[in-house]
Amino acid sequence: MRVGWSKAAGLLLVGLAVAPGHETITTKLTWSKEVSRVVLRRCGGCHRPEGRAFSLQSYAEARPWSKAIAEEVLNRRMPPSRAVRGFGELRHDLGLSAEEIHLIADWVEGGSPEGDVNVLPAGIKGAEPGGRLLGLRRAFRGEFRLGGAMTILGVEMGEMAEGQSFKLVGEMADGERVPLLWIEGYSRKAISVYEFVRPVRLPAGAVIRAYPAAGVRLRLITGSGR
Secondary structure (H helix, E strand, O other), X not given: OOHHHHHHHHHHHHHHOOOOOOOOOOOOXXXXXXXXXXXXXXXXXXXXXXXXXXXXXXHHHHHHHHHHHHHXXXXXXXXXOOEOOOOOOEOOOOOOOHHHHHHHHHHHHOOOOOOXXXXXXXXXXXXXXXXXXXXXXXXXXXXXXXXXXXXXXXXXXXXXXXXXXXXXXXXXXXXXXEEEEEEOOOOOOOOOEEEEEEEEEEOOOOEEEXXXXXXXXXXXXXOOOO
């Protein structure tokens, strides 16, 4: 779902991919009704003909990779976002919910049926993550104290230890706390830029702090917003 992954992980998936064959169908879940909507919404930004990785826009394209898809999502290697959903408001919130992960896994375990093509969704173009977000980069380690009011458009990952986890919070002088970003198990293979749905405006004197702070190196992306 990003350039490097499409090459390296593509080789991994070749070993995991299987031919459709004649598997026994033991599930009522189908590609047409349930699974396609999850895959296209969460993965369609990169997995499309003109995207950064091989296309998963149709059953014919996705079916040979079904076991590989289940393997990747169950191990949370894909989609390539390490942000925990619901902590801060991110524009490209690609992370799968537990329900979505189990839906895909149950579909694959049940034989990966196609279902009624008449209920397929219209083509859904997901958001392509990790693109260049314009704005001034302000690097910091652990915490950043605002000398004046600031508009934050997003956060860019710096060099950190593989597997590192942290929460990033904006703390006001009056004690108010604003959740910004929660990274669970940092990976260099994941997207590096997390853009907020709406610019976050913080007053002078606020502190942006990571918990735990040790080893966290980030770049705030600031500007005037959209």
